[in-house]
Amino acid sequence: MSAYKTIKQEAYEANIKLPELGLVLFTFGNASAADRDKGVFAIKPSGVAYDDLKVEDMVIVDFEGQTVEGSMRPSSDTKTHAVLYKEWSSIGGIVHTHSTYGTAWAQAQLDIPIYGTTHADYLAGDVPCAPVMSDEMIKGNYEYETGYQIVNCFKDKSISPEEVEMMIVANHAPFTWGKDADKAVHNSAVLEEIAKMAWLTQSINLNVPRLKDSLIEKHYKRKHGDDSYYGQP
Amino acid sequence: MSAYKTIKQEAYEANIKLPELGLVLFTFGNASAADRDKGVFAIKPSGVAYDDLKVEDMVIVDFEGQTVEGSMRPSSDTKTHAVLYKEWSSIGGIVHTHSTYGTAWAQAQLDIPIYGTTHADYLAGDVPCAPVMSDEMIKGNYEYETGYQIVNCFKDKSISPEEVEMMIVANHAPFTWGKDADKAVHNSAVLEEIAKMAWLTQSINLNVPRLKDSLIEKHYKRKHGDDSYYGQP
Amino acid sequence: MSAYKTIKQEAYEANIKLPELGLVLFTFGNASAADRDKGVFAIKPSGVAYDDLKVEDMVIVDFEGQTVEGSMRPSSDTKTHAVLYKEWSSIGGIVHTHSTYGTAWAQAQLDIPIYGTTHADYLAGDVPCAPVMSDEMIKGNYEYETGYQIVNCFKDKSISPEEVEMMIVANHAPFTWGKDADKAVHNSAVLEEIAKMAWLTQSINLNVPRLKDSLIEKHYKRKHGDDSYYGQP
Amino acid sequence: MSAYKTIKQEAYEANIKLPELGLVLFTFGNASAADRDKGVFAIKPSGVAYDDLKVEDMVIVDFEGQTVEGSMRPSSDTKTHAVLYKEWSSIGGIVHTHSTYGTAWAQAQLDIPIYGTTHADYLAGDVPCAPVMSDEMIKGNYEYETGYQIVNCFKDKSISPEEVEMMIVANHAPFTWGKDADKAVHNSAVLEEIAKMAWLTQSINLNVPRLKDSLIEKHYKRKHGDDSYYGQP
Numbered sequence: 001m002s003a004y005k006t007i008k009q010e011a012y013e014a015n016i017k018l019p020e021l022g023l024v025l026f027t028f029g030n031a032s033a034a035d036r037d038k039g040v041f042a043i044k045p046s047g048v049a050y051d052d053l054k055v056e057d058m059v060i061v062d063f064e065g066q067t068v069e070g071s072m073r074p075s076s077d078t079k080t081h082a083v084l085y086k087e088w089s090s091i092g093g094i095v096h097t098h099s100t101y102g103t104a105w106a107q108a109q110l111d112i113p114i115y116g117t118t119h120a121d122y123l124a125g126d127v128p129c130a131p132v133m134s135d136e137m138i139k140g141n142y143e144y145e146t147g148y149q150i151v152n153c154f155k156d157k158s159i160s161p162e163e164v165e166m167m168i169v170a171n172h173a174p175f176t177w178g179k180d181a182d183k184a185v186h187n188s189a190v191l192e193e194i195a196k197m198a199w200l201t202q203s204i205n206l207n208v209p210r211l212k213d214s215l216i217e218k219h220y221k222r223k224h225g226d227d228s229y230y231g232q233p
Numbered sequence: 234m235s236a237y238k239t240i241k242q243e244a245y246e247a248n249i250k251l252p253e254l255g256l257v258l259f260t261f262g263n264a265s266a267a268d269r270d271k272g273v274f275a276i277k278p279s280g281v282a283y284d285d286l287k288v289e290d291m292v293i294v295d296f297e298g299q300t301v302e303g304s305m306r307p308s309s310d311t312k313t314h315a316v317l318y319k320e321w322s323s324i325g326g327i328v329h330t331h332s333t334y335g336t337a338w339a340q341a342q343l344d345i346p347i348y349g350t351t352h353a354d355y356l357a358g359d360v361p362c363a364p365v366m367s368d369e370m371i372k373g374n375y376e377y378e379t380g381y382q383i384v385n386c387f388k389d390k391s392i393s394p395e396e397v398e399m400m401i402v403a404n405h406a407p408f409t410w411g412k413d414a415d416k417a418v419h420n421s422a423v424l425e426e427i428a429k430m431a432w433l434t435q436s437i438n439l440n441v442p443r444l445k446d447s448l449i450e451k452h453y454k455r456k457h458g459d460d461s462y463y464g465q466p
Numbered sequence: 467m468s469a470y471k472t473i474k475q476e477a478y479e480a481n482i483k484l485p486e487l488g489l490v491l492f493t494f495g496n497a498s499a500a501d502r503d504k505g506v507f508a509i510k511p512s513g514v515a516y517d518d519l520k521v522e523d524m525v526i527v528d529f530e531g532q533t534v535e536g537s538m539r540p541s542s543d544t545k546t547h548a549v550l551y552k553e554w555s556s557i558g559g560i561v562h563t564h565s566t567y568g569t570a571w572a573q574a575q576l577d578i579p580i581y582g583t584t585h586a587d588y589l590a591g592d593v594p595c596a597p598v599m600s601d602e603m604i605k606g607n608y609e610y611e612t613g614y615q616i617v618n619c620f621k622d623k624s625i626s627p628e629e630v631e632m633m634i635v636a637n638h639a640p641f642t643w644g645k646d647a648d649k650a651v652h653n654s655a656v657l658e659e660i661a662k663m664a665w666l667t668q669s670i671n672l673n674v675p676r677l678k679d680s681l682i683e684k685h686y687k688r689k690h691g692d693d694s695y696y697g698q699p
Numbered sequence: 700m701s702a703y704k705t706i707k708q709e710a711y712e713a714n715i716k717l718p719e720l721g722l723v724l725f726t727f728g729n730a731s732a733a734d735r736d737k738g739v740f741a742i743k744p745s746g747v748a749y750d751d752l753k754v755e756d757m758v759i760v761d762f763e764g765q766t767v768e769g770s771m772r773p774s775s776d777t778k779t780h781a782v783l784y785k786e787w788s789s790i791g792g793i794v795h796t797h798s799t800y801g802t803a804w805a806q807a808q809l810d811i812p813i814y815g816t817t818h819a820d821y822l823a824g825d826v827p828c829a830p831v832m833s834d835e836m837i838k839g840n841y842e843y844e845t846g847y848q849i850v851n852c853f854k855d856k857s858i859s860p861e862e863v864e865m866m867i868v869a870n871h872a873p874f875t876w877g878k879d880a881d882k883a884v885h886n887s888a889v890l891e892e893i894a895k896m897a898w899l900t901q902s903i904n905l906n907v908p909r910l911k912d913s914l915i916e917k918h919y920k921r922k923h924g925d926d927s928y929y930g931q932p
Contacts, residue, residue, distance in 0.1 A: 026888070045931065046929055046931065047929055048931070073928075076929045098817045100895060104899035104903060105903060107815040107897075109907055115404070117405045118336060118406065132911065133914070135911075138913040138914055139917070171814070171815050171911075172815060173815070189259070193333070200334065201340040203432065205341035205342065208340065208341050214371040222309060229279075229309060232280060232281070232306055233306060348573040350564075351639065423492075433570035433665065441574050444637055445601075445637075447605060448598075448599070451604050451605070462512075464512050464539075465513060465538055465539055581870070582872070652725065656724070656725075659724050666799070669803075670804060670807040671807035671809055674806065680837040680838060681837055681870055684837050684841055696745055696775045697746025698744065698747070699772060
């Protein structure tokens with residue numbers, strides 16, 4: 001039996017939730033789950049339909065992007081996952097989708113503005129949009145560089161991956177993460193919903209201001225930190 | 234057996250209808266049902282997934298917001314429900330959701346204009362949007378103050394909770410109510426539908442006038458008051 | 467056994483298709499089926515949920531709007547149906563819904579422009595929007611006058627109910643009809659789809675011209691008249 | 700047994716996937732599958748509901764548009780399929796739908812701009828929109844001329860049907876193709892998704908630039924050509 005049974009199961013369950021939540025068409029997405037002790041993650045094989053996916057198909061890859069176990073080719077976005085796991089030691093799961101509304105904001109090359117408490121329940125600012133990559137990055141080790149485009153975006157904005165568990169890459173699509181793959185899936189669905197709400201909000205009232213600081217702080221702290229009081233203790 | 238069996242069942246059924254009607258993602262909503270004789274209401278526990286919810290999980294709370302029965306922490310919005318039940322003696326059920334189109338109008342900080350008979354079948358004016366709360370209210374007893382923001386909005390506009398069973402809180406989301414929890418759920422779905430229709434109407438014809446008074450009166454009275462003739466006698 | 471068994475069955479089947487096709491929320495719609503020989507039609511009872519509806523609940527009404535058989539109160543829109551059957555002798559079924567996109571155009575008080583062949587497969591011009599009713603009509607015999615607002619709209623535009631089987635009433639919602647109730651249901655779904663497409667078309671290119679005459683004529687005649695060649699002979 | 704069993708089965712399976720993928724309302728679409736050795740294709744009969752469709756209903760037609768086998772009348776768009784098979788020898792399947800967002804772009808008479816990598820994974824430029832047909836073409840052999848409108852659009856733009864497997868005809872709707880009918884269905888769903896994303900992108904940021912060449916080339920080549928590395932080897 002594989003030494004990676006737990007993360008294979010976790011990655012499998014995260015992947016098959018993506019079509020159930022309406023976040024992917026065909027194979028337009030992938031989820032991974034990391035084992036920090038072993039320094040590896042399990043990820044969806046490339047181009048396999050979700051209906052055909054099996055737990056044992058998950059490919060085990062290390063944080064340099066090298067396959068450790070598995071007969072199939074891992075997701076074409078594997079190196080992006082590897083960079084994020086390597087650079088951000090606190091995260092345990094990653095999801096990438098081309099969900100419709102999140103991708104539209106990425107194509108529009110804009111941060112998703114924080115307009116309401118639905119958004120502030122998850123993060124205390126706009127959903128960041130990493131800038132369009134340079135031709136050098138694109139023509140080089142593209143998926144690897146995509147990871148660094150994300151990491152550098154967070155460095156430039158002085159935000160941490162613990163505070164903000166979702167973002168979009170300009171011209172591309174959303175990436176989300178969390179303590180495990182299940183939380184990363186959850187965050188993907190939340191990103192899609194707040195992306196749709198933000199588009200509708202602007203469509204109704206183009207000049208509406210962003211959410212004010214006191215409400216951002218209140219809602220974010222209802223769900224995060226020592227004084228949070230959402231959910232069960 | 235609990236003395237509150239009836240309202241627990243009523244609150245449970247109202248809560249599980251919310252995902253069925255497409256009004257909530259994950260745990261973004263809550264429904265409650267009041268027992269006026271006993272001076273309490275049953276409400277969803279905080280952060281529990283609708284799929285995992287059981288009748289006996291419902292928490293019994295009094296109109297001051299104090300838990301009377303139940304081992305779980307009640308919804309984080311419990312104090313808002315308590316204030317509405319306390320201030321508005323005619324209502325028997327309350328629903329709060331972050332439904333997509335209703336929330337977009339809340340984020341746009343605008344009343345939902347009355348444009349057609351679908352809307353006038355339910356209320357004789359715009360769906361009111363309570364203004365953005367002050368920093369003092371937000372930093373104080375937030376959920377309690379949210380209740381008073383709603384109550385004061387209705388006082389300022391001279392409308393009663395019997396005439397208008399739905400509203401939105403700016404930057405936040407919809408609240409609806411009714412004689413019982415089932416009617417409050419019904420009103421949540423209606424609010425979402427007329428919010429979507431109003432957005433589309435403006436998108437097609439930005440300068441269209443509001444519904445004229447004679448049509449508002451006609452449709453509202455088809456369904457309300459002594460001369461109503463909609464439904465079975 | 468009822469002498470009206472056939473039209474009761476036909477009206478019942480048409481009514482339960484409306485929620486299946488996503489055209490109604492709750493009880494926001496009604497379908498009827500006429501028996502021209504007997505001078506009556508079967509229609510949905512008012513305010514009954516589609517899930518609870520039974521064939522024997524259908525109410526039999528004559529073309530003056532008087533109930534002939536049935537213990538329940540017929541749809542509040544019954545007189546509108548009666549006027550259309552009385553004035554338009556060729557039609558055998560009528561459907562009224564508050565479907566989202568069709569209703570948005572009605573609220574926008576605009577004809578739905580003919581932009582493509584999807585539309586021209588069904589009618590050779592815009593979907594007409596009857597003007598807002600006068601206060602006198604609204605305060606008088608409202609549902610009866612709604613029928614005449616529709617009939618007069620077609621007279622004023624010199625179009626016949628055989629050529630154009632769908633329309634919208636300003637501030638209200640769509641009405642469709644056909645040789646039988648099933649065709650009227652079909653037309654309701656088509657109206658909703660072309661209403662959505664027309665809104666999207668304008669949203670993409672506000673100044674796009676209407677479909678040109680040669681294409682309108684070609685597509686309309688593919689499906690209508692002696693030289694039609696769509697479907698099986 | 701029919702000598703065309705394989706393509707009848709292939710065409711049948713492609714056709715019934717169209718409603719499953721939400722690409723057609725009622726009978727608004729058709730799929731075909733070609734047998735290049737025999738010089739024929741199997742296509743849906745005209746006007747038959749997808750629910751009622753059977754494998755043996757598929758009509759066998761040659762590349763001149765003449766029926767070779769089958770008792771039913773083939774799709775009214777059969778001659779368009781025949782022209783494409785005749786002119787483009789590399790394709791093995793064709794799908795035509797009136798899917799909502801693709802049709803809206805066709806009605807807007809605009810190419811669907813390439814804004815992101817979702818689009819570039821499939822084609823290295825805008826989705827072409829063939830111009831409105833001339834009155835002579837429309838009044839002549841209309842469906843045959845529609846085929847040449849498509850073929851000439853590709854000639855004028857110097858693109859091949861192997862590079863670009865999807866397009867829209869102005870005022871009409873999408874056409875897609877591929878090595879077989881299943882790939883043509885896949886492309887129809889992709890066209891609809893990127894049509895929706897492009898509309899949303901413009902709605903969020905009207906002045907956003909098209910995707911830059913380096914990203915187009917990178918993503919297109921991830922999935923196409925000798926150096927592709929998407930999917931399993």
